[in-house]
Amino acid sequence: MRALRISLVVLVVLAALFTAADRVALKLTEDEAAEQVRAAQGVSGTDSASVEIHGFPFLTQLAARELDDVDVELTGMTAAASGQEVKVARVDAELSGVRVDGAFDSATADEASGTADVSYRDLNALAPRGVRVAYAGEERAARNQVKITARVDVLGREFELPSPVYSTVRVAEGNVLRLHADTIPGSGIPGAEREVRRNVDFQSDVTGFPKGLELKEADVTADGVTFALDGRDVELTR
Template identity: 45%
Template structure:
């Protein structure tokens, strides 16, 4: 009986040691991964990584992680001379395969959401244009144009759509012309615009976009997402 109690104590102690080692390895791996996730053609203010599943060391031994959650803050790129910034993107990466001696990692599939604030969308628009939430899934775009020696400021209700899974398009539903020739064209040249979002991990694409009071919410999906170079020290953990 005493031998059984001693055996149980040893099992508990070893189990506790394993858990500590496993969690330490996870913490190390998450820290390393956060600094190594790459986006194409852009920059990121900060990256957070959370590796799910237990035990972690068993997953590493099999070279496949069940789920890795990432949060990228301040993804910034430029297109047509204009900066566009994703305020935040969260994604769940599933079945992440480690390869090349843990130098690369590729997720079989991913789902998530991205947010573009109206402040950032305003910065991406033409000079002097302000973009706000317009209610009912629309945005309100305000801009000023010069015509016939007068400066006219107009606000339009616009629809936001995605083009080819990479480009945000803002297009006015209707422009009040007030019988002034050429006014609608001038206003549209100010208020209608497209901006490409190129700075995403390879394999991720934008799926659906919806204006809300907090900004543009975008569904993110993908397959074979390559997170180049961010896992090359996992083995050391």
Template identity: 45%
Template sequence: MRALRILLITAVILGGLFAIADRLAVSFAESEVAAKVRSSQGLTGEPEVSINGFPFLTQVASSELDDVEVRLGGVKASAGGHSVEVTEVAAELSGVRLDGFSSAVADRATGSARISYEDLGKSAPKGATVSYAGAERAAKGQVKVTGPAVELLEGAGVTIPRVAKVVLEGRTIETYSTVSISGGDTVRLRAADLPELPVPGLSGTLRETVDYDLKIDGLPSTIKLDKVAADAIGLRFSGVGTNVSLAG
């Protein structure tokens, strides 16, 4: 009985030591992968990396991690020379194949991110405000775009004749733009319909002014965005990728 007790105590101690060693190893690995992701993606800040699953050491021994979560900062969207921050950028990767810590490639990854209405407004055409369109229109993937007609047109570099300017002065444009994804990395806003301006030739120019694209920079190139949704906070988009390089 005494020998059995000693054996059990020894097993518990060794198990505890293994668990401690395992947690220290995963902490080191997360730091190494974070540094690699920052370097390979050209990020301004260190990403948060969580390697899930226990024990970690047996995963390393098999050169494959079951599940890795990465939260990125420093991702930007750009439109018309304006750059705005993309927030809540995250990727969940499965089947991550290791080559030491010099490189890591995931069989599959799902990515998601968000842009607030405030930041959408910063990237919008000069004079335009982008806001929540209400639950019914948001369910259709639409946002509300408003702005003074004169300011929108002149912000786009359009010269408005004095007479036409008098006619348009005080007129506010209000439309609902449908949001979609193009090319896996570009968010497109296209006005569903626009009011006719009481000045010949300016209605088409107004549409060219209001419609615009945002290109997302900083996501792994193998993650392609394919879904976008509007809610009370802003736009949330997501996508999937295969053979996604996590480091190196």
């Protein structure tokens, strides 16, 4: 009996040591992975990146160089649209089947999904000159619309639109963001609608997200637009 008790104690101690080593290795790996993702996506200053790796034990996943499930959070990532830099306030991504090398110099996820938040201030960086994008209220947001105010050039004359227009926000294939006005003031005047739309309707190709991660749809909120993300074979570091 005494030998059995000693064996049980030894097993408990070894299990505790293994668990402690597993958790230490997990924390070190999460921190290193966060730094790699931070560097790859150009996150700097007071902005941050964090990585949370799920599953136990972690050491067996690390030995296999494949992580079951990983959550990544980024604040202040920089994307690009139509040649201009656009700050993405926050990116949350859930990854599965993440294949890594020993130093986390590269990591690729079999599947990824998540969201990216862009504020109205940063959306305005994409708008044509004289066009401002703003929250249109709860009812309009439920229809995925934003409010557009604009100073437009029509037939060589510049003037302020007499009332706001409301534009629907959509994502088209190829990571293209599109805003299209529902109705245009003065549309009964011949040629007026075409000229106004030339100013207030616009689209932008959005780049800068990890390769393989695509914009799927847009959801208008009080703070800006939240984009749904989805992808296969997503490259997290480079």
